[in-house]
Amino acid sequence: MSFSRKAGHFFAVPLLVALALAAMPHPAFAHVEQGQASGFLTGLKHPWSGLDHVLAMIAVGLWGAQLGNPALWLLPVTFPMMMSLGAVMGLIGMGLPGVEVGIALSSLLLGGMVMGEARPKLAVAVLLVGFFAIFHGHAHGTELPPGQSGLLYSMGFVIATGCLHGMGIGIGLVHRWPAGRLALRGAGALIAGMGLFFLARALT
Amino acid sequence: MTIRPNAAWRAGAALCVGMLLRPSDAAAHLVTTGMGPVYDGIGHLLLTPEDLVSVLALALFAGLRGAAQGRRAMLLLPAAWFAGGLIGLRVTGATSFPVPAVSFLILGALVAADLRLPANGVAVLAVVLGLVHGVLNGAALRQGAGSLGLLGIMAALFVLVALASAFVVSLERPWARVAVRVAGSWVAASGLLLLGWAFRK
Numbered sequence: 001m002s003f004s005r006k007a008g009h010f011f012a013v014p015l016l017v018a019l020a021l022a023a024m025p026h027p028a029f030a031h032v033e034q035g036q037a038s039g040f041l042t043g044l045k046h047p048w049s050g051l052d053h054v055l056a057m058i059a060v061g062l063w064g065a066q067l068g069n070p071a072l073w074l075l076p077v078t079f080p081m082m083m084s085l086g087a088v089m090g091l092i093g094m095g096l097p098g099v100e101v102g103i104a105l106s107s108l109l110l111g112g113m114v115m116g117e118a119r120p121k122l123a124v125a126v127l128l129v130g131f132f133a134i135f136h137g138h139a140h141g142t143e144l145p146p147g148q149s150g151l152l153y154s155m156g157f158v159i160a161t162g163c164l165h166g167m168g169i170g171i172g173l174v175h176r177w178p179a180g181r182l183a184l185r186g187a188g189a190l191i192a193g194m195g196l197f198f199l200a201r202a203l204t
Numbered sequence: 205m206t207i208r209p210n211a212a213w214r215a216g217a218a219l220c221v222g223m224l225l226r227p228s229d230a231a232a233h234l235v236t237t238g239m240g241p242v243y244d245g246i247g248h249l250l251l252t253p254e255d256l257v258s259v260l261a262l263a264l265f266a267g268l269r270g271a272a273q274g275r276r277a278m279l280l281l282p283a284a285w286f287a288g289g290l291i292g293l294r295v296t297g298a299t300s301f302p303v304p305a306v307s308f309l310i311l312g313a314l315v316a317a318d319l320r321l322p323a324n325g326v327a328v329l330a331v332v333l334g335l336v337h338g339v340l341n342g343a344a345l346r347q348g349a350g351s352l353g354l355l356g357i358m359a360a361l362f363v364l365v366a367l368a369s370a371f372v373v374s375l376e377r378p379w380a381r382v383a384v385r386v387a388g389s390w391v392a393a394s395g396l397l398l399l400g401w402a403f404r405k
Contacts, residue, residue: 080393088400154397
């Protein structure tokens, strides 16, 4: 037997094993989907779990209702978008200083705007809401429990946030009556007061 | 003691056969309705939020742009999806690029902005969305429903786009169109968040 045939036999076994390994059926793990429904429900519930988050989002709706069109819908569109941006910052490891202080200030200032029935330029209102939304997203958007779907968590989180704005707008519709206007300003004062409390807690 | 070449071959062949016969889990998330591959395809589309939400976002955008654009999307999207699916059935390998996140972000932003694109803008969007998602669907259906599953997806796409875009076209009150744009902003925000998950540290 020649040397080349011997060498061929020597390499044949590992080659066959390698071919077999390559041809072996692999489980398609790429599409394993687990925790879908719980991911959505977790996302849907999460914004309701913190009073600081809830009050700020309702304040956005109330303020939008006071300001009327187009702020009525532009503010609730801005908040989830910027909140997602804040969450992305958190997810890619980009730090944001003073997150808790920012969240507390959002309740304080947005509540203050509702209390004072402030009417700044639309761009200023959008900037203010968008700025504070980043803090909320950074703090809450990244808290996905292990094993749950990131996509459905994200959708649930955004939908719940939008619903809270919608709730604020719904309450804010009382703005058309004088007594309702007064009640709205009272609600703003309450939110601002809670913001002060959150701020004190964040600073201590 | 020397090992004869024939013995080495037999040992190698036995090892290979053993490995090939080794049972393996099929963990893909193929939807099995029990009613055949066409229904499996329909079920796959309806139960895959990555595809379903993207399709609905395109339909909403087409509806906002008017009946003619809705009709174009209704015809072009299923055709492009089917073509992409046929490619996906033959192409191996998976992408790690977060396609659904980008689809959500772009289509959601277009709906939220109610952007007026050039005349063929919706058609181009429908073809691109159909081809890209179709390839991914084809790859997922390779071991299951196959090309018949793609036919089911096509039918479901046609109905979904027709219903959703016609619904938006029928909206006359300004606040109703604003509600559609708000829904678009939610899709875009979800896409942005999903992009964050894809690049999470």
